Amino acid sequence: MIAYSTDVSVLDATRLTGFFVGWPAAPTAERHLAALRGSHRVVLALDGDRVVGFVNLISDGVLTGFVPWLEVLPEYQKRGIGAELVRRILAEAGHLYSVDLVCDPDVKPFYDRLGLFELVGMGVRNRAVLTGGPGAGESKGLV
Ligand SMILES: CC(C)(COP(=O)(O)OP(=O)(O)OC[C@H]1O[C@@H](n2cnc3c(N)ncnc32)[C@H](O)[C@@H]1OP(=O)(O)O)[C@@H](O)C(=O)NCCC(=O)NCCS
Incomplete structure (x- = not known):
């Protein structure tokens, strides 16, 4: 049974494993945790103590x-968890004009x-920041 939580205060980095699947340079679990702690709102999907999805x-x-990040661990995908995370984060954002x-x-x-509709997006990416490695801050460009 999957439970959902908006509380990241008790979360530690050891529970944030297996995410950023397929990324050539994935953030460390510590950076992942810092990103969640710095967010306005977070919703976690939990299987017991295990974090199996987040937004x-x-x-x-x-x-x-x-909404910069949404991910469900591969072995938990296609069970409605991702859709539930989106519904819950939109409910958390009910006081805002735009998401x-x-x-x-x-x-x-x-x-x-x-129920989301299409917009045009633009951006830059600085891959080195993901890992905090050498060159962070130097290269801005394609994903
Ligand atoms: C996208 C993601 C979060 C969906 O999570 P999930 O838990 O598998 O989603 P759900 O089970 O709630 O899926 C709801 C529906 O959307 C469909 N769906 C899920 N991912 C889809 C995709 N990439 N393309 C098309 N349909 C998709 C599912 O088949 C399901 O349809 P169904 O109800 O008819 O079976 C998950 O695939 C994931 O973590 N992907 C990698 C990270 C990523 O792409 N994140 C989004 C960044 S913007």
Whole structure:
């Protein structure tokens, strides 16, 4: 049975393993935890003590919010957990005017079904920041 929590205060990095699947440079669990702690709102999907999915919202707290991360561990996907995380983070953002996110084209049908509509996104990426390794801050460019 999957439980959902918005409390990251008791979370520690050892419970954030297995995420950022397929990323060439994944953030460490400690950086992942820091990102969650720095967020406006977070929803965690929990199987017992194990974190099996997460979504976060960053925001000015008044009008606008952005959902930078959503992930469900591969062995827990296609059970409705991702959709439930999105529904819950949108409920957490009910006080805001706008909530935006950027996704790859293949994930668009997932968000379509949750009632989101298409926007045009623009951005830069600094991959070295993910790991905090040498060169952080130098290269801005493609994903
Ligand atoms: C996208 C993601 C969060 C979905 O999580 P999930 O728990 O598998 O999603 P759900 O089980 O709630 O899926 C709900 C529906 O969307 C569909 N769906 C899920 N991912 C999809 C995708 N990439 N493309 C199209 N449909 C998708 C599911 O098949 C399901 O449909 P169904 O109810 O008819 O079976 C998960 O695949 C994931 O973590 N992917 C890697 C990270 C990622 O892409 N995150 C999004 C960044 S914007």
